[in-house]
Amino acid sequence: MSTVSPPISEPDPSTFACPSGDKIGPCGSCQRKTWKYGNGGSPLCQWCMGPVQQQWGTTVRHKNTRSQLTPPGPTG
Template structure:
């Protein structure tokens, strides 16, 4: 299976188009702008999350460590 390479880091993750600007921040992996820490938000863009999901499964999610 051949996958297309990710776009340049200067282009935001498509998730940023559907969330408020207050929930947009840098990806923890590549620093691309992504939906971050909001409802359903992840600290990783879709391209950095893909290898993590391959290793851990599709149910991997970010869990806050704050009480």
């Protein structure tokens, strides 16, 4: 991106569109507040995602590398 990013203290604009405050977390690169969790979230703020998309293309997505936990079955 050719635009200069604002100071880290300024949140990513995605935080204003986030439906719930509990889905906001730090950017994985610069630690700026961003809509990180849930549907529509991204692990990077728009300023950190820009260079990544330039390198890898606009279809780049975050891949979940966490193992899927199985909920415990009924007891008894």
